[in-house]
Amino acid sequence: MRRILPILSFILLIALNSAGQPSRTNPSGDGDRIVKLYPNPATSYITFDLQNNFRKGLTVQIYNGVLGKKMFETQNIPDKFTINLNDFIRGIYIYHLVDMTGKIIESGKFQVSR
Numbered sequence: 228m229r230r231i232l233p234i235l236s237f238i239l240l241i242a243l244n245s246a247g248q249p250s251r252t253n254p255s256g257d258g259d260r261i262v263k264l265y266p267n268p269a270t271s272y273i274t275f276d277l278q279n280n281f282r283k284g285l286t287v288q289i290y291n292g293v294l295g296k297k298m299f300e301t302q303n304i305p306d307k308f309t310i311n312l313n314d315f316i317r318g319i320y321i322y323h324l325v326d327m328t329g330k331i332i333e334s335g336k337f338q339v340s341r
Contacts, residue, residue: 261324261333268338274309275322281306284327292319292336315339 263276275287289299289310298315301308317339324333 260335262322262335264322264335264337268340269312270339270341271313272309272311273337273339274307275304277304277306282326282332285332286325288323288325290321290323292321312339317341 259278259280261278261281263278265274265276267273277285283303285304286300286302287304288297290297298320299310319336319338321334321336323331326332
């Protein structure tokens with residue numbers, strides 16, 4: 228019984244920390260997001276709308292949030308683009324905006340629901 232309590236406490240701590248961690252924002256530190264996503268949750272498409280302060284030459288990478296498998300990647304993204312989600316199953320997905328040096332400058336998540 229004494230071993231179960233620390234294990235359950237650890238699991239609870241991990242669950243609370245992961246739910247409360249904010250996603251990365253742009254390096255300027257002012258809290259403004261570089262990209263806005265809509266609709267979220269998405270069903271058949273999702274639109275990425277980059278704000279005025281974005282840099283040219285960014286890459287977007289999308290990963291399955293559970294499996295970690297890369298589902299989509301495109302380079303030199305325009306200021307607004309839409310991704311067709313027909314090949315995406317229902318679930319949570321993580322996106323990364325990556326600059327030309329390979330540094331992740333913003334991360335976030337979106338949900339695909341059918």
